[in-house]
Amino acid sequence: xxxxxxxxxxxxxxxxxxxxxxxxxxxxxxxxxxxxxxxxxxxxxxxxxxxxxxxxxxxxxxxxxxxxxxxxxxxxxxxxxxxxxxxxxxxxxxxxxxxxxxxxxxxxxxxxxxxxxxxxxxxxxxxxxxxxxxxxxxxxxxxxxxxxxxxxxxxxxxxxxxxxxxxxxxxxxxxxxxxxxxxxxxxxxxxxxxxxxxxxxxxxxxxxxxxxxxxxxxxxxxxxxxxxxxxxxxxxxxxxxxxxxxxxxxxxxxxxxxxxxxxxxxxxxxxxxx
Amino acid sequence: xxxxxxxxxxxxxxxxxxxxxxxxxxxxxxxxxxxxxxxxxxxxxxxxxxxxxxxxxxxxxxxxxxxxxxxxxxxxxxxxxxxxxxxxxxxxxxxxxxxxxxxxxxxxxxxxxxxxxxxxxxxxxxxxxxxxxxxxxxxxxxxxxxxxxxxxxxxxxxxxxxxxxxxxxxxxxxxxxxxxxxxxxxxxxxxxxxxxxxxxxxxxxxxxxxxxxxxxxxxxxxxxxxxxxxxxxxxxxxxxxxxxxxxxxxxxxxxxxxxxxxxxxxxxxxxxxxxxxxxxxxxxxxxxxxxxxxxxxxxxxxxxxxxxxx
Numbered sequence: 001x002x003x004x005x006x007x008x009x010x011x012x013x014x015x016x017x018x019x020x021x022x023x024x025x026x027x028x029x030x031x032x033x034x035x036x037x038x039x040x041x042x043x044x045x046x047x048x049x050x051x052x053x054x055x056x057x058x059x060x061x062x063x064x065x066x067x068x069x070x071x072x073x074x075x076x077x078x079x080x081x082x083x084x085x086x087x088x089x090x091x092x093x094x095x096x097x098x099x100x101x102x103x104x105x106x107x108x109x110x111x112x113x114x115x116x117x118x119x120x121x122x123x124x125x126x127x128x129x130x131x132x133x134x135x136x137x138x139x140x141x142x143x144x145x146x147x148x149x150x151x152x153x154x155x156x157x158x159x160x161x162x163x164x165x166x167x168x169x170x171x172x173x174x175x176x177x178x179x180x181x182x183x184x185x186x187x188x189x190x191x192x193x194x195x196x197x198x199x200x201x202x203x204x205x206x207x208x209x210x211x212x213x214x215x216x217x218x219x220x221x222x223x224x225x226x227x228x229x230x231x232x233x234x235x236x237x238x239x240x241x242x243x244x245x246x247x248x249x250x251x252x253x254x255x256x257x258x259x260x261x262x263x264x265x266x267x268x269x270x271x272x273x274x
Numbered sequence: 275x276x277x278x279x280x281x282x283x284x285x286x287x288x289x290x291x292x293x294x295x296x297x298x299x300x301x302x303x304x305x306x307x308x309x310x311x312x313x314x315x316x317x318x319x320x321x322x323x324x325x326x327x328x329x330x331x332x333x334x335x336x337x338x339x340x341x342x343x344x345x346x347x348x349x350x351x352x353x354x355x356x357x358x359x360x361x362x363x364x365x366x367x368x369x370x371x372x373x374x375x376x377x378x379x380x381x382x383x384x385x386x387x388x389x390x391x392x393x394x395x396x397x398x399x400x401x402x403x404x405x406x407x408x409x410x411x412x413x414x415x416x417x418x419x420x421x422x423x424x425x426x427x428x429x430x431x432x433x434x435x436x437x438x439x440x441x442x443x444x445x446x447x448x449x450x451x452x453x454x455x456x457x458x459x460x461x462x463x464x465x466x467x468x469x470x471x472x473x474x475x476x477x478x479x480x481x482x483x484x485x486x487x488x489x490x491x492x493x494x495x496x497x498x499x500x501x502x503x504x505x506x507x508x509x510x511x512x513x514x515x516x517x518x519x520x521x522x523x524x525x526x527x528x529x530x531x532x533x534x535x536x537x538x539x540x541x542x543x544x545x546x547x548x549x550x551x552x553x554x555x556x557x558x559x560x561x562x563x564x565x566x567x568x569x570x571x572x573x574x575x576x577x578x579x580x581x582x583x584x
Contacts, residue, residue: 015389021382021385021405032415043427044429089314089315096305096308107319114517115518117521126325207412209413209524222414245412
């Protein structure tokens, strides 16, 4: 690209549109924290006063703590399993020429596209036919399926970003596949793995549809919120809870994307070059 | 790229440090090695997708009998779905609402993707992260946020009223199809931006300069180069939003009211309050077939058009 080309010229209306777009994208979500500090049971303008009351109220609710622990348990298990399966799958997809690669990748990525309700009811039907009681375990299985495409999509650019010949050098120098993985692949993949852990944890932590169909008596945090939406008097404290969840999710996702940023820009560059 | 197979071949000829038939086969056959690595993923996907779908299809031919199922295969559910107008009406409405949301999202997100691809030179990654960050956070909470914004005494209404612009809250905002469409478009924006950004980013900038040198103005340049070359991204974005939104049930449940109910709500009710699982399975299968048919038709038509253009 030659410098000083017309493409480089800033386009004011477009810049204005982009800023507006980001505002519209974020503002609705930001109303949740705004009203969570408002000293009124009603969610409406004008704001009446500043309070921490709703947050303090949250701390006293045992159910909030219980569902938080459930969500963490499910999220940690899901992220570890989805990421470890995802590393292997991403390696297979990027490193080897496999027959039927297109359909296989398409199949793995299905949960990203197919409406969640269909996966939810299909799994529910299987689980109930097998006579397995609904529990946090069944939610975890659902979440692993939802999270695997995210894990794989996060790690594929990492694998594309580093040179295959380093692994081959290790193999040529006499390391077996196991040690090559631990001493060469894993350290180079580490940012991708960390990003995948953070992102899949967040997806699981926030996931609602699978939890809706597959959870038993133990609720995850989003399920708890869903249950509370029926009670108007619970509204402000739900706003507070939602704000906390949003904040945690934003931080985790931002960290994940930040850790993995090198890989994505590398692969974008290598894609544009070829 | 072309050297890699040669290197791979030479490394598989290297002396094998381990004995054992399986590891020897692994060393020799690339495909086998790849599928071994893929096996945990494929196994859980088969367990979690293929088998459940199989059972869902089988169940759609059963009927509900009290609290149990009548296992004799019958197409009664499908007949009922065709006969009762409520099912057809809900399906049609779901398709219309998700089409509206899809078109709105793609149109609104295209300029954004274009902006980041062509006009952002530093901190591109930052912009992409900013645009996709909300997408990773809870879908339920984003829908909930719109309930707060659009509610009867919500942000918009109370703001309008305290400014004295309206006397009574606007009732159209919450519990309407519009509310559902707005929320869906907002919630799925990231899904539209990413594929369109990728295909815009891939466009060779020298083509644009060539068009300019040959006398095309900005509008013609966009219509003749940028837009056709970014069509794959637009098509991907359209499908990526249309398919999942058609089956959505959270947004209509929280924001739709009776007019904004979609087929997803009915499917969910069959597995919940109505407790007719076979009917729910039938509706899920019909929905999937419908989505698949429409998507394939759409891809066929756009491919045809694209070939005619070029």
